[in-house]
Amino acid sequence: MARIAGVNIPTNKRVEIALRYIHGIGPAKAAxxxxxxxxxxxxxxxxxxxxxxxxxxxxxxxxxxxxxxLRREVAVNIKRLMDMGCYRGLRHRRGLPVRGQRTHTNARTRKGPAKPIAGKKQPGKK
Incomplete structure (x- = not known):
């Protein structure tokens, strides 16, 4: 098993595909x-x-x-935005979508599982 950049890359795959297992290398960089x-x-x-x-x-x-x-660099960039207190930093701090997506519905990946609200009726029940 080949070990490149601290990652064991799979041996039975094509080189171009196996390199993508390294964080920061996608299709274009692998090629x-x-x-x-x-x-x-x-x-x-x-x-x-x-x-x-x-x-x-x-x-x-x-x-x-x-x-x-790369992970460290990204974390530092996010921390810089949060310390600066800019809009994107505030969205990161609150765990909400950063790039303008709607949050009225969806956004469950960032917000986590839905929390039930007391007294809210479920649709279809009487």
Whole structure:
């Protein structure tokens, strides 16, 4: 099992797909890394040599912000917004959607499960 950027990537998948298991690498960056290192798209991780895995690891370390560093950077950015007290920071602080989505209905992912309100009648009951 190949370990890149602190993540065990699956061995039986294509390299381009397996690289996406690393936080911060999506389809475009995975293809870009494969092209830089010179690995064909249909190659599987278990067919890679140790030298190729090392090349991939060095390319990612040198050119991309991934995993722990990326998570830390995002957390610092959110904390900065919250400390500043701007609108986006307040939405983060209250656990509500940040990017203008409606909250009258939906937004359950951010708000959590619905809390019942005392005295509110359920539709369809008499």
């Amino acid at each position: 870009e890394i494969c092209q830089k290192v010179g690995i064909p798209a249909e190659r599987r991780v278990n067919q890679l040599s140790d030298a190729e895995i090392l090349q991939i690891r060095e390319t990612i370390d040198r050119d991309y912000v991934v995993e722990g560093d």
